Amino acid sequence: MSSFEEADTEETVTCLQITAFHPGPRQSGPFQSIKLGMREKLPSSEVVKFGRNSSICHYTFQDKQVSRVQFSLQLFKMFNSSVLSFEIKNMSKKTSLIVGDMELGYLNKTDLPARSMVRFGDYQLLMEKEDGESLDWFETQFILSPRSLVQENNWPPQRPIPESGCYLPYSTQNTSPTEIDENESWIEG
Numbered sequence: 001m002s003s004f005e006e007a008d009t010e011e012t013v014t015c016l017q018i019t020a021f022h023p024g025p026r027q028s029g030p031f032q033s034i035k036l037g038m039r040e041k042l043p044s045s046e047v048v049k050f051g052r053n054s055s056i057c058h059y060t061f062q063d064k065q066v067s068r069v070q071f072s073l074q075l076f077k078m079f080n081s082s083v084l085s086f087e088i089k090n091m092s093k094k095t096s097l098i099v100g101d102m103e104l105g106y107l108n109k110t111d112l113p114a115r116s117m118v119r120f121g122d123y124q125l126l127m128e129k130e131d132g133e134s135l136d137w138f139e140t141q142f143i144l145s146p147r148s149l150v151q152e153n154n155w156p157p158q159r160p161i162p163e164s165g166c167y168l169p170y171s172t173q174n175t176s177p178t179e180i181d182e183n184e185s186w187i188e189g
Helices: none
Strands: 014-021 039-043 048-051 071-077 084-090 097-099 102-104 109-112 115-120 123-130 137-144 178-180 186-188
Touching: 084 097, 084 102, 084 123, 102 109
Parallel strands: 014 137
Antiparallel strands: 014 123, 039 137, 048 071, 071 084, 084 109, 097 102, 097 115, 115 123, 178 186
Protein backbone atom coordinates (compact mmCIF):
# COMPACT_ATOMS: atom_id res chain seq x y z
CA MET A 1 0.00 0.00 0.00
CA SER A 2 1.30 3.47 -0.79
CA SER A 3 1.55 6.26 1.79
CA PHE A 4 -1.18 8.06 -0.16
CA GLU A 5 -3.63 5.21 0.48
CA GLU A 6 -2.73 5.05 4.19
CA ALA A 7 -3.01 8.81 4.80
CA ASP A 8 -5.85 10.11 6.93
CA THR A 9 -8.68 11.82 5.14
CA GLU A 10 -8.40 15.56 5.68
CA GLU A 11 -11.51 17.09 7.22
CA THR A 12 -12.89 20.37 5.95
CA VAL A 13 -13.02 23.15 8.54
CA THR A 14 -15.90 25.54 9.24
CA CYS A 15 -14.82 29.04 8.20
CA LEU A 16 -16.33 32.36 9.26
CA GLN A 17 -15.52 34.97 6.64
CA ILE A 18 -15.81 38.50 8.04
CA THR A 19 -15.98 41.32 5.52
CA ALA A 20 -15.42 44.55 7.45
CA PHE A 21 -16.12 48.21 6.73
CA HIS A 22 -15.42 51.35 8.73
CA PRO A 23 -15.48 54.86 7.21
CA GLY A 24 -12.09 55.75 8.78
CA PRO A 25 -8.71 55.65 7.03
CA ARG A 26 -7.84 52.26 5.53
CA GLN A 27 -4.09 52.06 6.19
CA SER A 28 -3.96 53.52 9.70
CA GLY A 29 -7.56 52.61 10.53
CA PRO A 30 -9.08 50.42 13.20
CA PHE A 31 -8.26 47.10 11.45
CA GLN A 32 -4.47 47.62 11.27
CA SER A 33 -3.71 44.95 13.90
CA ILE A 34 -5.87 42.30 12.19
CA LYS A 35 -4.31 39.98 9.60
CA LEU A 36 -6.42 40.69 6.54
CA GLY A 37 -7.06 38.09 3.83
CA MET A 38 -5.43 35.19 5.69
CA ARG A 39 -7.35 32.26 7.16
CA GLU A 40 -6.61 31.74 10.84
CA LYS A 41 -7.19 28.32 12.41
CA LEU A 42 -8.58 28.30 15.97
CA PRO A 43 -9.64 25.53 18.36
CA SER A 44 -13.42 25.03 18.43
CA SER A 45 -13.45 25.39 22.24
CA GLU A 46 -12.10 28.95 22.08
CA VAL A 47 -14.35 31.94 22.77
CA VAL A 48 -13.17 34.58 20.29
CA LYS A 49 -13.37 38.13 21.62
CA PHE A 50 -13.38 41.32 19.54
CA GLY A 51 -12.61 44.75 21.02
CA ARG A 52 -9.83 47.25 21.68
CA ASN A 53 -8.02 45.46 24.57
CA SER A 54 -5.21 43.46 22.98
CA SER A 55 -4.50 41.46 26.16
CA ILE A 56 -8.07 40.06 26.23
CA CYS A 57 -9.28 40.16 22.62
CA HIS A 58 -8.15 37.91 19.79
CA TYR A 59 -9.16 40.55 17.23
CA THR A 60 -8.29 44.11 18.21
CA PHE A 61 -9.83 47.28 16.77
CA GLN A 62 -7.56 50.34 17.04
CA ASP A 63 -10.36 52.72 18.00
CA LYS A 64 -11.15 54.40 21.36
CA GLN A 65 -14.87 54.32 20.48
CA VAL A 66 -14.81 50.50 20.64
CA SER A 67 -15.31 48.85 24.04
CA ARG A 68 -12.46 46.93 25.66
CA VAL A 69 -14.44 43.80 24.76
CA GLN A 70 -17.12 44.64 22.18
CA PHE A 71 -18.51 41.18 21.41
CA SER A 72 -17.62 37.50 21.47
CA LEU A 73 -18.21 34.53 19.19
CA GLN A 74 -18.44 30.94 20.36
CA LEU A 75 -18.85 27.78 18.35
CA PHE A 76 -21.49 25.23 19.33
CA LYS A 77 -23.25 22.19 17.90
CA MET A 78 -27.03 21.88 18.03
CA PHE A 79 -28.36 18.71 19.65
CA ASN A 80 -28.57 15.85 17.09
CA SER A 81 -26.72 17.89 14.46
CA SER A 82 -23.28 17.52 12.92
CA VAL A 83 -23.16 21.16 11.78
CA LEU A 84 -21.27 23.73 13.83
CA SER A 85 -22.88 27.09 14.48
CA PHE A 86 -21.81 30.34 16.11
CA GLU A 87 -23.45 32.34 18.83
CA ILE A 88 -22.65 36.02 19.19
CA LYS A 89 -22.79 37.89 22.50
CA ASN A 90 -22.66 41.64 23.10
CA MET A 91 -20.01 42.34 25.74
CA SER A 92 -20.29 46.15 25.64
CA LYS A 93 -22.14 48.02 28.39
CA LYS A 94 -22.16 51.21 26.28
CA THR A 95 -23.05 50.12 22.74
CA SER A 96 -25.76 47.87 21.39
CA LEU A 97 -24.79 45.21 18.89
CA ILE A 98 -27.14 44.86 15.93
CA VAL A 99 -27.26 41.39 14.37
CA GLY A 100 -29.44 41.51 11.26
CA ASP A 101 -32.42 43.48 12.57
CA MET A 102 -32.06 42.39 16.20
CA GLU A 103 -30.55 44.69 18.81
CA LEU A 104 -28.51 42.97 21.50
CA GLY A 105 -27.92 44.79 24.78
CA TYR A 106 -25.14 44.03 27.24
CA LEU A 107 -24.69 40.24 27.72
CA ASN A 108 -27.50 39.40 25.28
CA LYS A 109 -26.62 36.64 22.83
CA THR A 110 -28.16 35.01 19.79
CA ASP A 111 -27.35 32.36 17.20
CA LEU A 112 -25.49 33.88 14.28
CA PRO A 113 -27.26 33.11 10.97
CA ALA A 114 -25.16 31.61 8.15
CA ARG A 115 -25.06 35.11 6.58
CA SER A 116 -25.60 38.16 8.73
CA MET A 117 -24.75 41.84 9.01
CA VAL A 118 -23.36 42.78 12.43
CA ARG A 119 -23.21 46.49 13.28
CA PHE A 120 -22.06 48.68 16.16
CA GLY A 121 -21.09 52.35 16.01
CA ASP A 122 -19.68 53.01 12.51
CA TYR A 123 -18.65 49.36 12.06
CA GLN A 124 -20.27 47.01 9.55
CA LEU A 125 -19.25 43.34 9.59
CA LEU A 126 -20.75 40.95 7.07
CA MET A 127 -20.31 37.47 8.58
CA GLU A 128 -20.70 34.45 6.30
CA LYS A 129 -20.25 30.88 7.53
CA GLU A 130 -18.91 28.12 5.30
CA ASP A 131 -19.70 24.71 6.85
CA GLY A 132 -17.00 22.13 7.46
CA GLU A 133 -16.69 18.66 8.99
CA SER A 134 -14.13 19.19 11.77
CA LEU A 135 -15.41 19.47 15.33
CA ASP A 136 -11.96 20.36 16.66
CA TRP A 137 -11.10 23.45 14.63
CA PHE A 138 -12.60 26.40 12.79
CA GLU A 139 -11.15 29.23 10.76
CA THR A 140 -11.74 32.95 10.47
CA GLN A 141 -10.85 35.21 7.58
CA PHE A 142 -11.05 39.02 7.59
CA ILE A 143 -11.53 40.96 4.37
CA LEU A 144 -11.63 44.76 4.26
CA SER A 145 -14.31 46.40 2.13
CA PRO A 146 -13.67 49.85 0.61
CA ARG A 147 -17.42 50.56 0.50
CA SER A 148 -20.32 50.49 2.92
CA LEU A 149 -21.60 46.92 3.18
CA VAL A 150 -25.11 48.10 4.06
CA GLN A 151 -25.39 49.95 0.73
CA GLU A 152 -23.46 47.38 -1.31
CA ASN A 153 -25.54 44.40 -0.13
CA ASN A 154 -28.90 46.21 0.00
CA TRP A 155 -29.27 45.65 3.76
CA PRO A 156 -31.95 47.78 5.36
CA PRO A 157 -30.60 51.00 6.88
CA GLN A 158 -30.18 51.06 10.62
CA ARG A 159 -33.58 51.95 12.05
CA PRO A 160 -34.85 52.44 15.57
CA ILE A 161 -35.42 49.08 17.23
CA PRO A 162 -38.90 48.47 18.70
CA GLU A 163 -39.20 47.46 22.38
CA SER A 164 -39.40 43.78 21.43
CA GLY A 165 -35.80 43.99 20.18
CA CYS A 166 -36.52 42.69 16.69
CA TYR A 167 -38.45 43.48 13.54
CA LEU A 168 -41.26 41.33 12.27
CA PRO A 169 -40.32 39.89 8.86
CA TYR A 170 -43.86 40.26 7.56
CA SER A 171 -46.11 43.23 6.94
CA THR A 172 -47.88 44.71 9.94
CA GLN A 173 -50.77 46.07 7.85
CA ASN A 174 -53.02 43.26 9.13
CA THR A 175 -54.19 44.67 12.46
CA SER A 176 -55.88 41.52 13.73
CA PRO A 177 -53.94 39.76 16.49
CA THR A 178 -51.91 36.67 15.70
CA GLU A 179 -51.76 33.85 18.24
CA ILE A 180 -49.66 30.71 18.45
CA ASP A 181 -51.36 27.60 19.84
CA GLU A 182 -49.65 24.84 21.83
CA ASN A 183 -48.46 23.14 18.63
CA GLU A 184 -46.92 26.44 17.41
CA SER A 185 -49.03 26.73 14.27
CA TRP A 186 -50.22 30.20 13.33
CA ILE A 187 -53.85 31.11 14.02
CA GLU A 188 -55.25 34.37 12.67
CA GLY A 189 -57.71 35.93 15.09
